[in-house]
Amino acid sequence: MSIAKALTIAGSDSGGGAGIQADIKTFQELNTFGMSVITALTAQNTLGVHGVFPQTLEAIEAQMEAVLSDMGTDAVKTGMLFSADIISLVARKLKEYEVKNIVVDPVMIAKGGAALLQEEAIRALTEELLPIATVITPNLPEAAKILGREEMKTIEEMKQAAVDLHKLGPAYVVIKGGHLTEGPAIDLLYDGESIYELETRRVETKHTHGTGCTFAAAIAAELAKGSPIKESVETAKAFITAAISSSLVIGKGIGPTNHAAYRAARLQKQ
């Protein structure tokens, strides 16, 4: 039996809600074979990040070599990359292996405020990784940081940001509106010509740890299976909405989303 393969290159979240763990759970739920390259360990739980331990470049390169030289992949999702050196290495290896379907989630800061990307790495992100990305998935603060402007507060400002981010080289741009303070949860997809709005109701919950990681991993899984970009983003939006709608009260802080919810709902419908 053959199966589509998806690779996450990201940080490990010991709490299981974000990072590598969220990605692998998402890949599994969407019927893809998940593989991982761990860029950094975080000691993390629902209350926050208690330690960040970047892996050596040697360790990261060895993981990429091991996976890509033998198994290959149908899509890649990058998450926490932490430093300029790690970004350069990852971009170089993705080019070397001519990896297709690259989803770049430009993770910068954890919900609790901990830095998951060094300030000086933004240039490497912009110059080396964004140009080879199939799709980038910044949230509002990340989009603002990359563009060096104030955080956008309206859909019109988000649209302008999507157009400006596209000029940096990715084939598609998704800007996530989870951080808008009121109204529905609206994300935008820009393909260089048209802007599509993806809108769902905003779920009233504080348990949203790992939403960005899960959403980007779901896009990668769908692209890996050969779905076109628009359908992939729509499925990812349905996946994350289901996961947030039945998010889990685990730990004393911001709990994780429920990765099993999307498939469970679909099975129930059958």
Ligand SMILES: Nc1ncnc2c1ncn2[C@@H]1O[C@H](COP(=O)(O)OP(=O)(O)OP(=O)(O)O)[C@@H](O)[C@H]1O
């Ligand atoms: N309360 C909510 N209800 C419904 N959808 C939401 C909610 N919060 C976020 N989303 C959706 O979840 C996805 C992730 O968006 P968000 O802006 O939270 O990403 P993020 O900030 O990168 O996440 P993270 O903080 O985990 O890195 C988007 O599709 C967004 O619309």
Ligand SMILES: Cc1ncc(COP(=O)(O)O)c(N)n1
């Ligand atoms: C390893 C890792 N990667 C990404 C995030 C972002 O997720 P969130 O903003 O929900 O904390 C995280 N907390 N940890």
